[in-house]
Amino acid sequence: MRAGASMDALLVVRSGSAKRFTLTLEGTEQVHGFVLPGEAVGLEGFATGRYGCEVSALEPLSYCRVPMRKLEQLLERLPGLRREMLRLLGQALDEALRLRGELAETDARGRVARFLADLSVRLARRGFPPHEIRLSMSRADIARHLGLTLETVSRAFGTFKREGWLRVRARNISVLRPEALAALIGATPCV
Amino acid sequence: MRAGASMDALLVVRSGSAKRFTLTLEGTEQVHGFVLPGEAVGLEGFATGRYGCEVSALEPLSYCRVPMRKLEQLLERLPGLRREMLRLLGQALDEALRLRGELAETDARGRVARFLADLSVRLARRGFPPHEIRLSMSRADIARHLGLTLETVSRAFGTFKREGWLRVRARNISVLRPEALAALIGATPCV
DNA sequence: GCGGCAATTTGATCCGTATCAAAATCTGAC
DNA sequence: GTCAGATTTTGATACGGATCAAATTGCCGC
Known part of the structure; x- marks a missing residue:
């Protein structure tokens, strides 16, 4: 997954692991975190319609791909999925805030x-x-x-x-x- | 807004400013950020149904309160609002990630x-x-x-x-x- | 304007981590 | 098994920010 690419699907890792990061102006990597099986990537793309960071596999990996078109259709029909999407995003946000706070004081x-x-x-x-x-x-x-x-x-x-x-x-x-x-x-x- | 309180509404600041933070075990504040007019708080509550951090006003402040019940009704009817909610959460997530990265290297x-x-x-x-x-x-x-x-x-x-x-x-x-x-x-x- | 208290600035020293450098270990190909 | 290259560990030194302490400034009531 490349930062800046059009967000045409949500990705969920099935097996293997990956690294989420962005490239700084100097060309170094800011590593946001690591993705384990069962975890989604690309959520920050909802902000602009484009992915906000890069994700690269750290080992052979398989993942599941949910096209945005399909996701919208499902959200239309399933109130439970609407809540689940909000929960997923809320959790990602909560984790990001928590991590950030810890960085600052540990x-x-x-x-x-x-x-x-x-x-x-x-x-x-x-x-x-x-x-x-x-x-x-x-x-x-x-x-x-x-x-x-x-x-x-x-x-x-x-x-x-x-x-x-x-x-x-x-x-x-x-x-x-x-x-x-x-x-x-x-x-x-x-x- | 108190961390751990049941998330029964989404809050948007109208005027004034506020501070978002959590309390550490030692009783000190981890300040996540500051809220300006037009910005929402409490989004991380979607993770668990309870607010994830405290918000306190830094000066006299007015805000707008959207009850969760009402929000769910609106999400049912308005596809545009669904997209907007996802966008809002995605943006909060993106900002949190970006801030975190900067903390680590500046x-x-x-x-x-x-x-x-x-x-x-x-x-x-x-x-x-x-x-x-x-x-x-x-x-x-x-x-x-x-x-x-x-x-x-x-x-x-x-x-x-x-x-x-x-x-x-x-x-x-x-x-x-x-x-x-x-x-x-x-x-x-x-x- | 004045007094008292909280917030901010300024100063001196110390500690933790970055940096530079080199040795040791692990990994995969042959 | 052996070798070359990358990764990790270990060592020595330097520097930025934390900490402790004191002076200054700003704020709000009277």
Whole structure:
């Protein structure tokens, strides 16, 4: 999906994962987030009729495509779908606001902890084991998502590993002490 | 408007301004943004049926209230309103994403410049002079919105004043060189 | 105009993360 | 298994903004 392209369909990822981002004037990526199975992309396109960001797959991926024409027809007939669309958009908005607030007031390790906790919740929601995380994105992607440098992200993983909270082998993360991560960010652990 | 309260209406500010925020566990405010005339609040409530953040007036304010029951009836009958609601939500989402990205990659003065430029655009949109800004919020509110401390915000204003880009007298800001601020953030100036 | 309080500005120091640099590890192709 | 290239980790230093503290300014009642 390309930013600026005409929004002719809503896309929902079925399997695999993807990266949502925009390109800055300097050509660097602003990583808005990562898309997991069951999640929709392109919602911000309702603003102008054109997609507002780029989405690229991080691994082989399959998705479902709902043409706008079809969507409008369905919205005409199904009050339940109308509510569901508003719910979906409201949730995306709520998440974006929440993420933004956290960025503003949490330090590097807190952000990484929250990133992992968030992934855990979303994996659990889809029935995957929440504490065995296979990261499909690079440290650089994570860093650009969290407003940090890749070195700082790496150091945060290093700290958590030394504390015995995580097992880290490249992109395979085992969360050994979810309650420790949760305590760091003031939340209740997933599972 | 209180976070967690049942979302029984959509609110649109008519005159005056307000602050959107959530309370953190420590009791501090995460300021999501400021509401100007013509702008809606409470959209994130579609996610759960409950408002997701607090909104409090920064000055005497009037607003328009659309009960959810009424809204659903209207959505049933008016395809144009359906599109408009989706557009409104898409725009809120797009803005939230954009703001978040900027927070992650801009330094203190850049954020303050962007804050002022954004206000200029929104004031101009409603027919107010874009370069005479009367801030209805405190430095602390601005700081919490931008993920800075109030001292840092003050220093940014101080720098811009010394450079001759701004006239600052307490909460009255005159933008003397909009193109300088715009250049700082890589954008075209408003007006 | 004057007094008192809150908001803002200014100053000095410290800490966390960015930056630059280099070593170590992982990955996929052969 | 081995090799080359990319990714990740680790190390040393520098800088921006946070923090603590104090002075100044603006605001509102009298």
